[in-house]
Amino acid sequence: MKIIFFTICTLLLSLSTLAQETLLQAQKLTKDIVLIYNVLKDNKQIKDGLFQARYQKSKALASGLYRNDKRVGVWHFFDKQGTLTQNFDYDNNRLTYEAPDDSNFTYVIDKDFKQTDTVTKPIRIGGRCYGYIPYLLLFQKPADLLYYDRESISVTLELLISPAGNLADYTIHLSGFEYKNDLNVNINLLNAEDKIFVPATMNGEQIASRILVRCKMDNIGRLVL
Structure with a gap:
């Protein structure tokens, strides 16, 4: 009994020591989204522990664990209303849940197929809200849009996905009355996990395959879903 008690005390002491080796950080990703996570005390570039992305302070967009800057276990992703959109098991590299499709998303297979073929769509790890924020943030409003009403401009993101599941190309299509512009985005600006x-x-x-995402510009020229 004493041995079991000693083992439990040792484990709790170890966990306490590990907890003291991390620091809580908060990072504003957008006007409405804050990232809250732990980093190693001796290397603040390495995430370790619980990670959350919160929308308007209270609603979670993403929740999961980092271990030595690597995502582990099952992560949960939500939309801005707090509805679960996706679960992804990083330990087994497996999608365990995907919510029904959003009308703003279209999927194109770059190959002819018949009705008898079994086809599955590409899926962004991170869900159809939090997962697409990195692509929205790369948008820079072109100078020639200065005199256009933002609500008159149609915006479509086009993401080319390789057979290996990597982002191969990213284009933003802008169109409106007597206006058309295709912006090629440098995908090297993205983190590895965002590809x-x-x-x-x-x-x-x-x-x-390709993923086409309809979005819009807000009143200061940022893209939003």
């Missing part, structure tokens, strides 16, 4: 997708498949074979 990872579950690839599309046809009859079990991974294939190239």
